[in-house]
Amino acid sequence: ENGEEADGENTIVAGTAPGFPPFEMVEDGELVGFDIDLLEAVVDETEYELAEWEQLEFDSLIPALDNGNIDVIAAAMTISEERQEQIAFSDPYYSSDQSILVQTGGDFQPESLDDFEGQTVGAQSGTTGETVVRDDLIEAGIIDEGDYTSFDNYVLAVEDLESGLIDAVVLDEPVAETFEAERDVEVAFVYETGEEYGFGIRQEDEDLQAALSDGVAAVEESSEYEEITSTWFGE
Ligand code: ARG
Numbered sequence: 001e002n003g004e005e006a007d008g009e010n011t012i013v014a015g016t017a018p019g020f021p022p023f024e025m026v027e028d029g030e031l032v033g034f035d036i037d038l039l040e041a042v043v044d045e046t047e048y049e050l051a052e053w054e055q056l057e058f059d060s061l062i063p064a065l066d067n068g069n070i071d072v073i074a075a076a077m078t079i080s081e082e083r084q085e086q087i088a089f090s091d092p093y094y095s096s097d098q099s100i101l102v103q104t105g106g107d108f109q110p111e112s113l114d115d116f117e118g119q120t121v122g123a124q125s126g127t128t129g130e131t132v133v134r135d136d137l138i139e140a141g142i143i144d145e146g147d148y149t150s151f152d153n154y155v156l157a158v159e160d161l162e163s164g165l166i167d168a169v170v171l172d173e174p175v176a177e178t179f180e181a182e183r184d185v186e187v188a189f190v191y192e193t194g195e196e197y198g199f200g201i202r203q204e205d206e207d208l209q210a211a212l213s214d215g216v217a218a219v220e221e222s223s224e225y226e227e228i229t230s231t232w233f234g235e
Contacts (some may be wrong), residue, residue, distance in 0.1 A: 011051045012208065014039055015070035017058035020154035022232040023076040032056060034232040036220045038093060039074040039199065048208065056072060059126030059154050063201055072212070073200030076172060078128045080195075089198030090206070090212035094218075098132050098217075099176035101169040104184050111189055116142050119167040122157040125150045126212050128195060129170040136191075162175040162187055166198045170184055174233070177208035 016024045024033040031053055061077070064070045065087055076095070079089045102108050104202060108119060109168045113136055121143060123129035130150060137143045137209050149166055151157040164182045169176075169185075171193070176187050182197045199212050219225050 004152040010048045011041070012048050012071040012227070013052055013054060013069070014050055014072050014074050015054045015056050015061050016073070016075045017061060017153065019155040020053055020058075020076055020172075020175055021182075023175065026055075026093045027046065033142070034094075034228060035076060036072040037091070037231065038219065038225075040089075041228065042093075042212055043218045045215035045218040048211060055170070058124055061200070065200060069164065071201065071205070071208065072214050075185060075200075076175075076197050077200050078195040079198040080128065083200070084204075087200045088209050089200055091207060091216050092196035092198050093216050094197040096195045096197065097173045098170055098193050098195075099173040100131055100177060100188040100191060101158065101171065101176050101185045102188045103164065104186045106164075106167075106197075109188055110168065113137060113140070113172045113191070116168070118147075119143065120147045120165075121168050122149045122151055122160060122166045123170045124154050124157065125152060128193065129172065132170050132191060133195070134202060151228060156186055158183055 016103060017032060018024045018026050023031055023035045040050060056064055058075060061073045061075055062083070065073055065234065079092060083195050096171050099137050110116060116137055121133055121137060133148050138145055142145060148181065154175065156169050156171070158179050160166045173190055180186050201212065
């Protein structure tokens, strides 16, 4: 708010990576989405104050946290062992799997990753979707490294899928469903990964980590979590 000093010890800056609907996107020039509403509700439960949102590319979020440009990541970020070597997470606030998106009514209608031979695939740089491509398609010997395109965000990947430049996109299931509803793409199948999203913080910020986890629990216990879910998922 105007006139409020935003440099107190308990003031935090959040970072996100829009282009990931309905978790974070820019609509009419405004940053909106599930993560935006949820983090704001969670921080309201704590003694911290959210000063501002920084919009970054997904693979710049952890470096920005490390160098102090942001204090918390709210970007549908999956809690993983690899990331936990660098950062800490709040308790989980959402569960997801991966999905395979293809052109609606297109020639490529895979039922499993084994059907990907000779196909081209896209994902967002630094995501768990990219990890599925690297580990379960390239390392597994199903596609070649050259058949994979890494995108700065999933909107660009879906645009290339719509125009037939790539055959499939691997991404988080709720986001795939949103693109399916809004664009000329459809979910071919769900690839179960059992992921959970958490808010990312620096490992030394233990007080903030505890406050955010308590805040997640409080928001989930109140009616707010359901309200935010129904706003963005219409459930
Ligand atoms: N859940 C996936 C991950 O952690 C994808 C997150 C992408 N988030 C975004 N805001 N673009 O890698």
